[in-house]
C-alpha cells in the first residue's frame with residue numbers, strides 16, 4: 001500500500017471497493033449531514049501556535065488511559081459490522097490494534113463474538129454497550145464481556161432514539177446472508193427485522209431501551225467492577241453528571257454526526273467538558289472527524305487524554321484488512337509525531353491549551 005499516504009486516500013479506495021449500500025452506511029450521517037461535515041471542518045478553524053528551539057530529538061506518543069499504558073493515543077472507536085468490510089472483520093481490527101499498541105473498543109453490534117475478538121487480541125479490548133429493553137440480555141452482555149477479558153465498558157448514551165439516515169433508507173440497508181450480530185445471538189435477540197427502507201431503525205426501535213436515564217449509569221457501575229465510560233456527551237453539565245453517577249471516563253462524541261444533526265462539532269465543546277471535569281479524576285476521550293495528526297494534536301492539547309477514530313478504521317479494513325487498519329493507524333500516528341515535533345513538544349503530557357488559537361479571520 002505504498003502509494004497511499006493519507007486517510008483520505010484510504011476513504012477513496014474503500015469507496016471504490018465497497019458495495020454502495022455498505023459505503024453509504026459507513027460514510028453517512030443523520031439528515032442533512034451538517035454535524036458530519038462540521039466535525040471535520042472545525043479543526044481547520046484552529047491554529048497551532050508552535051514553539052521553536054525545544055530539543056525534540058526524543059519523542060513519545062504513549063499515554064496512560066483506563067489504568068493501562070499504551071503506545072499510541074489514537075484508539076479505535078466502536079463501529080458496527082466489520083465483516084461488511086473484510087472477511088475477518090473484527091479479528092483483523094483487533095490484531096491491528098495490538099500491533100499498533102492501542103485499544104480496540106468493540107461494538108455490541110460486532111459481527112464477531114467478543115470471546116473470539118479478545119482471544120485474537122494482543123492489547124486491551126473495551127466493550128461498547130447498548131442497553132436493551134431486555135435487562136437480562138443486557139446483563140448477559142456485560143457478563144460475557146467481563147468473562148471474555150474486556151478491560152472496560154463503554155455505555156453509548158446518544159443512540160436510544162434512532163436518527164433519520166436517508167442514505168440507508170434509500171438503499172434499504174440490511175445485513176447480507178451469513179453476517180450477523182454475534183454478541184446478541186446467544187441471548188436470543190432477534191436479528192434484523194424485515195422492513196422496507198433501512199433495517200437499522202426498526203432494530204433499534206424494537207430493542208434499545210429508550211427509557212435510559214442517569215440512574216441507569218449507577219445501575220451499570222454497580223453491576224460491574226470494570227471501569228465504566230459514557231459515550232456521546234457534548235455538554236459540560238452532562239459530563240459532570242456522568243462523573244457524579246459513577247463514570248470513570250467520558251467520551252466526547254456526537255456519534256460521528258450520525259445521530260442528532262446540527263449538534264456541535266466535538267472539538268468545539270471539548271474545552272467546556274474539560275473544565276467541567278476538572279478535579280474529578282474522570283478521564284476524557286473524544287472522537288469525530290479526526291483525519292490528520294494535527295487534528296489529534298489539537299484534541300490532546302485542548303485536554304483530551306486520547307482520541308478515537310471510527311470511519312478511517314473501516315476504510316483501512318475495506319482497502320486491505322488487518323494491514324490496512326495498521327497502515328491507517330501508522331499514518332495518523334506518524335502525522336501526530338511530526339506535528340508534535342514541529343510544535344516543540346516531545347510528549348503527550350506536554351500538549352497544553354496555549355498551543356491552540358482560533359484562526360484569525
Ligand SMILES: Cc1cc2nc3c(=O)[nH]c(=O)nc-3n(C[C@H](O)[C@H](O)[C@H](O)COP(=O)(O)O)c2cc1C
Pocket residue numbers: 025026027039077078079080107108109128156231253254255256257258287288289290308309310311312
Ligand atoms: C459505521 C459506523 C458504525 C458505528 N457503530 C457504532 C456502535 O455500534 N456503537 C457506538 O457507540 N458508536 C458507533 N459509531 C460511532 C463511532 O463510535 C464514533 O463515535 C464515530 O464514528 C467517530 O467519528 P469518525 O467516524 O468521524 O471518526 C459508529 C460509527 C460508524 C461510522
Ligand SMILES: O=C(O)C(=O)c1ccccc1
Pocket residue numbers: 080109159200203204255258
Ligand atoms: O450505525 C451506528 O452508528 C450504530 O451505532 C448502530 C446502532 C444500532 C444498530 C446498528 C448500528
